[in-house]
Amino acid sequence: MGRRWPVRRESAKGREALQRGRFPAETYGKGAEATPPEGRRVRRGRFGWLLRAPGRGPVLPLAVAAAGVAATAVLAGQLRADGEALDRERLAAEAGQAVQRVETRLAAYESVLLGGAALFGASEEVTAEEWRGFVEGMRVAQRYPGFRSVGYAAVVPEEELAAFAARVGPGGTPAEVRAAPGSEPTAGPAWVVQYVEPLEENRGSLGLRFDGAPVQRAAALAAARSGSMQMTGTVPLVRDGAAGFILFVP
Numbered sequence: 001m002g003r004r005w006p007v008r009r010e011s012a013k014g015r016e017a018l019q020r021g022r023f024p025a026e027t028y029g030k031g032a033e034a035t036p037p038e039g040r041r042v043r044r045g046r047f048g049w050l051l052r053a054p055g056r057g058p059v060l061p062l063a064v065a066a067a068g069v070a071a072t073a074v075l076a077g078q079l080r081a082d083g084e085a086l087d088r089e090r091l092a093a094e095a096g097q098a099v100q101r102v103e104t105r106l107a108a109y110e111s112v113l114l115g116g117a118a119l120f121g122a123s124e125e126v127t128a129e130e131w132r133g134f135v136e137g138m139r140v141a142q143r144y145p146g147f148r149s150v151g152y153a154a155v156v157p158e159e160e161l162a163a164f165a166a167r168v169g170p171g172g173t174p175a176e177v178r179a180a181p182g183s184e185p186t187a188g189p190a191w192v193v194q195y196v197e198p199l200e201e202n203r204g205s206l207g208l209r210f211d212g213a214p215v216q217r218a219a220a221l222a223a224a225r226s227g228s229m230q231m232t233g234t235v236p237l238v239r240d241g242a243a244g245f246i247l248f249v250p
Contacts, residue, residue, distance in 0.1 A: 105146060106247075110229045112138055112150065113249035120152070128170065128195050135197040148239055151196035151205060153220075157189045168194055168207050175207040181236070183212030191220060205238045216246060223248040 119134050120126050135150050156164045161177055169175030177192055191211040196202045210216040215232045223230040229249045237244040 105144075106229075106231075108144060109147065109247055110249065112140060112144060112147070113229060113247060116150065116152065117249050126152070126195075128172075131195040132197050132199070141198065148237060148244060149196050149198065149202040149205065151193050151202070153191050153210070154194040155189050156192055161190055161192075164192065165207065168192065170199060170203070170206070177207045177209055180208055180210040180213040180216065180238075182214070183210070184214065186212045186217075191217075202239050208238060219246065220248045224250045 115138065116131075116134060119130070123130070131152060138144075140147050140150055154164070165177045166174045168177065177190070188211070190209050193205045193208045193210070196205045210220075213235075215235055219230045219232040227250060229247055231248075232246045234243050234245060236242070
């Protein structure tokens, strides 16, 4: 035989209700309802609804089962909430680490470009051979694999473009000065790529005029005005058409 549960003294009104099978509802838990709303979910830290009859019989096991189900649901909700919190913390930590890695790499890229700017600042004229020596000396390909090319763009007045084109090619040979894709007509001097390394992979960039390309122009102007490195949005690279971005240092 199963365990006999102690019987509580009942009132005549309660005995009559028990015999009829009609029980008054009592609610447990803050904000709980006497009858469960359809689709109600158990929230963390709150039990759902529970009915208790004023008598003995199978109601108590049912109440215990209901409480156990509610406790299980609360525990599951607790674990799910804890898991989601851990996921958010892990995601935030990973995002922070990713941002730090990007910032570190951009700072390294900036140091290379600032070195190139210093080279031009220290010389009246920098030749293509000197630019190649600078890029190779910095071991850009080995130390900064994210760089696809390192170049120098000259600001050329319109009236000097013909003479500039006659010597902008490798070894001072002639090269075509052409507008970058998506360029729009602009007034003022031309901004033309004069040197680029590694040359073999990026020969197509020589003579590229980008003062009319809105994305590149905006970043170059921002760099000139701020005196600090500026980055474009995503642009197709001349080298292979892949998506990339361009960093400018004045």
